[in-house]
Amino acid sequence: MKFCAEGHAVVVGAGPAGLFAARVLADVFERVTVVERDGTGDEQRRGVPQSGHAHDFLIRGHRIAEELFPGLGEELVAGGAHAGDIGRDMRWVIAGRPLVKGDSGLSTVVSSRTFRERHLRARVEVLPRVTVLGGQDVEGLSFSEDGSVVDGVLLAGDKGGKLAADLVVDASGRGSRTPVWLEEHGHGRVEEEKLKVDVGYATRIVRAPADVFAGDVCVNVLASPDSPRGGACQRVEGDRVVVTLYGVLGDHPPVDPEGFNAFAKSLAAPDIHEVLEVSEPLSAARRYRFPAALRRRYESMDSFPRGLLVLGDAVCSLNPRYGQGMAFAAMQASALSDHLRAEEQLPEPDVYFRRLAEQAVDPVWGMTLLSDLSFPGVQGERTPEMLEALELVGRTQFAATFDGQLALSCLRVFGLLDPPTVLLDPAIQERVHKTLSRQPV
Numbered sequence: 001m002k003f004c005a006e007g008h009a010v011v012v013g014a015g016p017a018g019l020f021a022a023r024v025l026a027d028v029f030e031r032v033t034v035v036e037r038d039g040t041g042d043e044q045r046r047g048v049p050q051s052g053h054a055h056d057f058l059i060r061g062h063r064i065a066e067e068l069f070p071g072l073g074e075e076l077v078a079g080g081a082h083a084g085d086i087g088r089d090m091r092w093v094i095a096g097r098p099l100v101k102g103d104s105g106l107s108t109v110v111s112s113r114t115f116r117e118r119h120l121r122a123r124v125e126v127l128p129r130v131t132v133l134g135g136q137d138v139e140g141l142s143f144s145e146d147g148s149v150v151d152g153v154l155l156a157g158d159k160g161g162k163l164a165a166d167l168v169v170d171a172s173g174r175g176s177r178t179p180v181w182l183e184e185h186g187h188g189r190v191e192e193e194k195l196k197v198d199v200g201y202a203t204r205i206v207r208a209p210a211d212v213f214a215g216d217v218c219v220n221v222l223a224s225p226d227s228p229r230g231g232a233c234q235r236v237e238g239d240r241v242v243v244t245l246y247g248v249l250g251d252h253p254p255v256d257p258e259g260f261n262a263f264a265k266s267l268a269a270p271d272i273h274e275v276l277e278v279s280e281p282l283s284a285a286r287r288y289r290f291p292a293a294l295r296r297r298y299e300s301m302d303s304f305p306r307g308l309l310v311l312g313d314a315v316c317s318l319n320p321r322y323g324q325g326m327a328f329a330a331m332q333a334s335a336l337s338d339h340l341r342a343e344e345q346l347p348e349p350d351v352y353f354r355r356l357a358e359q360a361v362d363p364v365w366g367m368t369l370l371s372d373l374s375f376p377g378v379q380g381e382r383t384p385e386m387l388e389a390l391e392l393v394g395r396t397q398f399a400a401t402f403d404g405q406l407a408l409s410c411l412r413v414f415g416l417l418d419p420p421t422v423l424l425d426p427a428i429q430e431r432v433h434k435t436l437s438r439q440p441v
């Protein structure tokens with residue numbers, strides 16, 4: 001570590017991005033305060049209405065979380081979550097066909113999002129340099145008179161006033177007000193890139209006999225252009241199963257029991273409907289609508305105040321059906337950590353945002369954009385190179401339903417361990433060609 005600030009860092013938001021950020025800031029700052037609008041112990045937090053829906057934690061996120069909080073996975077399992085090898089214990093169905101299963105040597109933990117976040121937060125709360133202020137809203141940033149420096153946050157309510165900081169990290173999620181506050185203080189409006197996907201989710205909690213999973217910890221039926229409805233069934237703590245269904249471009253699952261079951265039955269594979277058939281419902285279905293993936297291009301701004309950084313969904317909110325958001329938050333916290341370690345001084349925002357884009361946002365945003373554009377109804381430019389890549393990735397995924405090694409390559413890409421370009425490697429494409437040429441036409 002090159003510099004050790006003696007100062008105070010404030011993080012806005014105690015979602016995954018805020019919690020990971022607080023952990024890495026505590027390596028460098030003498031004091032870190034996390035300010036979170038929601039109170040502690042809320043099962044369904046108002047600030048994260050999506051938290052009741054199935055939340056995968058991709059293997060890349062699991063690895064980073066274990067580096068930052070050693071033993072977290074074991075702790076979750078001791079509390080009732082389920083560990084599983086991503087190739088052996090998780091069922092992945094693409095275009096109606098299961099990927100070939102096998103040991104991958106890559107294990108992660110399946111749990112509800114609320115449970116995972118509660119444990120993460122407890123780990124952060126015991127860090128000696130960190131204080132978490134729950135039930136406290138940030139209503140603004142404190143700017144120097146000329147607007148060039150952020151020197152704290154403005155807290156709302158009776159306990160309000162300025163909380164001074166040497167560095168403010170905005171991790172307040174997709175609804176972040178930073179774009180508005182920057183504009184009000186003369187920095188212009190951050191450019192936003194949107195991809196309209198109109199994904200609708202519906203989720204119910206059920207109790208299901210363990211044998212219906214045949215030893216698996218979760219089942220993922222992925223939407224594809226040929227069968228654009230998908231779903232996930234996850235065995236989580238408390239002996240419960242989270243069943244989430246989704247549809248794209250306005251084809252949303254209903255929340256009445258008959259409609260919900262009928263939507264499950266309409267998926268390209270029967271696995272999730274089979275679970276519902278033998279389940280006891282524990283909750284009504286809840287819905288969530290996700291209109292568009294959103295990226296805020298802070299790295300392109302001409303003017304940005306010192307003393308402020310942004311990360312997590314506040315920078316880039318991905319189509320949720322790829323299950324990447326929390327792992328992506330962990331990747332961004334890693335970029336923040338690298339940045340803090342590399343700099344002699346307090347972080348320069350433009351250097352930070354370029355690093356964040358290179359290390360985390362560009363590769364993941366590019367990957368999801370390409371997948372979203374494989375759906376003909378999604379509006380966006382498709383270059384000949386993209387169309388070729390989509391064709392090859394689609395063939396590779398199909399071949400992975402016959403060949404275990406290709407399945408593992410695909411799972412490493414889904415898990416954000418490898419970029420999708422590895423699937424275009426000539427050796428992999430040779431294997432795809434051989435695999436498919438052995439199948440009956």
Ligand SMILES: Cc1cc2nc3c(=O)[nH]c(=O)nc-3n(C[C@H](O)[C@H](O)[C@H](O)COP(=O)(O)OP(=O)(O)OC[C@H]3O[C@@H](n4cnc5c(N)ncnc54)[C@H](O)[C@@H]3O)c2cc1C
Pocket residue numbers: 012013014015016017018035036037038046047048050053054055056057058136137138139171172173174201288290311312313314318320321322323324325326327328329
């Ligand atoms: C339906 C759905 C399903 C998803 N499924 C998955 C999945 O399977 N796997 C996965 O990894 N991701 C999934 N995601 C994405 C994931 O939920 C987000 O990417 C993730 O929550 C982003 O974390 P974050 O910390 O950046 O933001 P958030 O989780 O939104 O946290 C922001 C926090 O800031 C607080 N806050 C906001 N404003 C203020 C303020 N002014 N003052 C104080 N506090 C404030 C909020 O209360 C909240 O706690 C899904 C998303 C949706 C919508």
